Amino acid sequence: MRDRYDYLIVGAGLSGLVLAERLGSLGRSCLVVERRNHIGGNCHDRKDRNGLFYHVYGPHYFRTNSELVRAYLSRFTKWQDAKYRVNVFTRGTYWSFPVNLGTFRQFSRNPAATEDDFKAYLARSAVPIAAPANSKEAILASVGSELYELFYKGYTEKQWGRPAEALDASVCRRIPIHTGLDERYFRDEFQALPRQGYDPMFQAILEASGADLRLETDHRDVVRLVRHRHLIYSGPLDEYFDCRFGPLPYRTARYALEEIGEAGVPAGGFVQPVLQVNYPGPEAFTRTVELKHVTGQVSRSSNLVREFPAEYRPCESDPNYPIPGPESDSLAARYRELAEREPGVTFIGRLAQYRYLNMDQVVGAALHTFEKLRDAAT
Numbered sequence: 001m002r003d004r005y006d007y008l009i010v011g012a013g014l015s016g017l018v019l020a021e022r023l024g025s026l027g028r029s030c031l032v033v034e035r036r037n038h039i040g041g042n043c044h045d046r047k048d049r050n051g052l053f054y055h056v057y058g059p060h061y062f063r064t065n066s067e068l069v070r071a072y073l074s075r076f077t078k079w080q081d082a083k084y085r086v087n088v089f090t091r092g093t094y095w096s097f098p099v100n101l102g103t104f105r106q107f108s109r110n111p112a113a114t115e116d117d118f119k120a121y122l123a124r125s126a127v128p129i130a131a132p133a134n135s136k137e138a139i140l141a142s143v144g145s146e147l148y149e150l151f152y153k154g155y156t157e158k159q160w161g162r163p164a165e166a167l168d169a170s171v172c173r174r175i176p177i178h179t180g181l182d183e184r185y186f187r188d189e190f191q192a193l194p195r196q197g198y199d200p201m202f203q204a205i206l207e208a209s210g211a212d213l214r215l216e217t218d219h220r221d222v223v224r225l226v227r228h229r230h231l232i233y234s235g236p237l238d239e240y241f242d243c244r245f246g247p248l249p250y251r252t253a254r255y256a257l258e259e260i261g262e263a264g265v266p267a268g269g270f271v272q273p274v275l276q277v278n279y280p281g282p283e284a285f286t287r288t289v290e291l292k293h294v295t296g297q298v299s300r301s302s303n304l305v306r307e308f309p310a311e312y313r314p315c316e317s318d319p320n321y322p323i324p325g326p327e328s329d330s331l332a333a334r335y336r337e338l339a340e341r342e343p344g345v346t347f348i349g350r351l352a353q354y355r356y357l358n359m360d361q362v363v364g365a366a367l368h369t370f371e372k373l374r375d376a377a378t
């Protein structure tokens with residue numbers, strides 16, 4: 001440890017570590033402080049007792065269309081191609097999801113239904129709402145009420161703890177619908193997981209950075225003790241300003257790991273038909289994930305992680321999903337204004353921007369921020 005650093009970096013997630021590595025490549029000294037007891041932020045993964053991977057803070061499916069991001073991360077990991085497939089379990093059936101021609105064939109009980117039949121169904125069923133005012137209207141406008149009731153209503157209410165009518169339209173507008181047979185969840189060109197898991201990839205980034213790391217350290221405990229030229233902050237935006245305008249709203253979740261020994265795994269080697277199963281029904285959980293479907297690991301055992309959505313309590317729970325809406329938007333805008341005026345600090349990442357950002361977006365943004373810091377010689 002030194003008594004002085006060029007950069008004090010708050011958070012050892014993707015944002016913090018990518019910046020540490022880039023700045024380290026210029027010979028800048030960095031101290032990374034992380035309040036959890038591990039690096040990797042929300043992407044952190046572990047192996048269970050049977051040596052099978054699981055994602056501690058919810059499933060993280062890496063995918064990208066950015067060659068820049070892919071090339072950058074490929075310096076630190078090899079990849080395992082992944083086909084992220086999702087089903088919905090309701091009314092005693094596994095349904096292909098996101099909604100596609102296969103789902104329509106199941107739903108209409110017509111295995112010969114064509115893409116034109118499905119398009120005609122959507123044209124008949126979609127409710128003509130030109131400017132959906134909330135998530136319920138956004139879904140009704142795209143698939144109509146039958147599919148809304150079957151797949152979206154219960155899931156959305158559990159996931160967000162409020163009816164779809166009370167949610168901003170932007171939350172559900174993103175849900176993909178394919179009129180063809182393609183049932184991949186994402187369309188990105190590159191879809192893969194780090195072959196040895198996320199953790200070794202983060203270790204490699206950290207090693208390349210040459211940065212010092214202090215785990216289980218909140219930045220507020222060291223910011224006045226460690227001399228630094230510039231602060232890079234990837235923690236929650238409101239916390240940085242002591243929540244002076246009130247806490248920003250989030251939705252959180254609890255993740256329960258179930259390790260399943262050989263005896264509990266059917267002959268096919270898996271306990272559920274695909275990687276992820278969504279549950280829109282009365283179950284307390286929203287989804288179960290059997291990661292073995294995409295890790296390439298071969299084992300007679302398996303594991304499932306169940307996601308139980310929960311009300312967010314500042315300082316007690318993990319801030320997962322920002323809740324978009326007019327009130328949170330204007331609250332976040334007030335904090336962003338403060339952030340822009342804060343001297344000597346760069347705010348980066350999903351928490352400091354109060355935006356839901358995928359991993360590739362976060363890496364791309366960190367690479368871009370690095371260029372700005374380098375050019376400004378901060």
Ligand SMILES: Cc1cc2nc3c(=O)[nH]c(=O)nc-3n(C[C@H](O)[C@H](O)[C@H](O)COP(=O)(O)OP(=O)(O)OC[C@H]3O[C@@H](n4cnc5c(N)ncnc54)[C@H](O)[C@@H]3O)c2cc1C
Pocket residue numbers: 010011012013014015016033034035036040041042043057058059060061062063217218219220234235236319320321348349350351357358359360362
């Ligand atoms: C449930 C869930 C599922 C997701 N699934 C996907 C997915 O499938 N695919 C995808 O591309 N993206 C996914 N994401 C998004 C992904 O998690 C983020 O893009 C990525 O983790 C952002 O990295 P980050 O470094 O900005 O933030 P984080 O990973 O949250 O890292 C920030 C770090 O800062 C630390 N910290 C905060 N405050 C302080 C402080 N005061 N002092 C010290 N340390 C502090 C935190 O402990 C944390 O480790 C998901 C997100 C969630 C919530």
